[in-house]
Every structure is written in structure tokens, then in C-alpha cells.
Amino acid sequence: MASFIAGELMGAIEQGHYKPGTRLVEAEIAQRFGVSRAPVREALRMLMKDDLVMRRPRRGTVVTELSAAEVSEMYEVRSALYAAVVRLFVRRASDGEVAGYAVWRQRINDLAADATVTPARFVDATQAASIYVVERCGNARLQAGFRKMTRQSYRYYAEMAHGTVAHRRELACLATAMLEAMQARDAEAASMLAWRISESNHAAALVAIAAQEKPG
Known part of the structure; x- marks a missing residue:
């Protein structure tokens, strides 16, 4: 399930639905896919490995912003x-x-x-x-x-x-x-x-x- 969620989020980032700096809230994503937060966390870790998302202090996980x-x-x-x-x-x-x-x-x-x-x-x-x-x-x-x-x-x-x-x-x-x-x-x-x-x-x-x- 985590791989499926990661693929869906990756597609949304590629298509510009999630712009750089957009917060990816675990609870909202879990509700969207009808799952617990565990596979969402794993999906976000997968995206982090590809530098598609990053952790920001006090903001949580966001779509990677580039200088x-x-x-x-x-x-x-x-x-x-x-x-x-x-x-x-x-x-x-x-x-x-x-x-x-x-x-x-x-x-x-x-x-x-x-x-x-x-x-x-x-x-x-x-x-x-x-x-x-x-x-x-x-x-x-x-x-x-x-x-x-x-x-x-x-x-x-x-x-x-x-x-x-x-x-x-x-x-x-x-x-x-x-x-x-x-x-x-x-x-x-x-x-x-x-x-x-x-x-x-x-x-x-x-x-x-x-x-x-x-x-x-």
C-alpha cells in the first residue's frame, strides 16, 4: 500500500498539483486513501529518498523547495x-x-x-x-x-x-x-x-x- 500511495503522491507532484513548499499532512493523506498513518509515513520516506519531499522544522513534510x-x-x-x-x-x-x-x-x-x-x-x-x-x-x-x-x-x-x-x-x-x-x-x-x-x-x-x- 505504501508503494501505491508513494506513486500517487509522486504523480501529483509531477503534475504540479502539489507545488514546492506544500505541506503533506499525514492525517489528510491517510483519510484520502482510507488507511492508517503507517503506510503514509512509509510512502513519504520513499519520496524523501528521491528528494521529492523534505522535513522542515515546525512544518513537517513538505514538497521539496528549490533555491x-x-x-x-x-x-x-x-x-x-x-x-x-x-x-x-x-x-x-x-x-x-x-x-x-x-x-x-x-x-x-x-x-x-x-x-x-x-x-x-x-x-x-x-x-x-x-x-x-x-x-x-x-x-x-x-x-x-x-x-x-x-x-x-x-x-x-x-x-x-x-x-x-x-x-x-x-x-x-x-x-x-x-x-x-x-x-x-x-x-x-x-x-x-x-x-x-x-x-x-x-x-x-x-x-x-x-x-x-x-x-x-
């Missing part, structure tokens, strides 16, 4: 992983799989062109497109590493990064260039563009964090 420096480190690792994933995808994917990615790219371009689209909806599409590539790169260790980075409140910071229409449109342009490199089977060019996409998100997230922390 700006830690967010930067997260993006540095993610950028390297995404570049490696895309390189392998270009080398190993079938023409049909590349064509499948083109469908996702068109979806993202359409969303980027629509100023009424929310950051959450845009992130839904970009994450789905990234997962499409990750699942077809053919390297289980890279896949595991990428998924772990996504679990660590990435979505919360991704929504901050994609908060402006200008950034989304910049991202769509870079991603279109990456697709063209994929279609040309230029693995190195596609990989470099993947790195640029992730680093663009990195910079945008730090700007958003700084604006959020600014007094007044």
Missing part, C-alpha cells in the same frame, strides 16, 4: 540529458517515428501562436513531445535520468518559464529548427538545438523566479 541555484543545477543536468536523448533519437528512430514527432511539433507551434493558451496547457504539450522522444531514444539509463529530473517539481518551474507568449514563440522557432535537423538526420545539429531549447527554458525560469522573489 534559484538548485533550479539552475536541475536545468543544467536536464539540458545535457535532453541533448543526449535527441542525439540518440535522430540516430535510431525510424522515419515514421520522426514523422510522429513532427505532429507534436505542429501542435506546439499552434499553441505558441495562440496568446490565450495558459502556461499549464503549453507545458502539457511540450512535456508530451519530450516524452515521445525520450521513449524512443533506446537508452534505458538516459530515460531513467530524464524521468527523475521531471519528477523534481520540474513542471512548476516549467510553467514559470513558459509564462510569456514571447518565450513560447521563441521556443517554437528553436523546436522547428530541431525538427528540421531531425528530418535531415543531422544528430549533432538536433542535439545542439535541444540543448539551446532547454537552456532557453533555464534562463526564462530564473527570470521568473527573480521576479517572484522581488519585494513588492
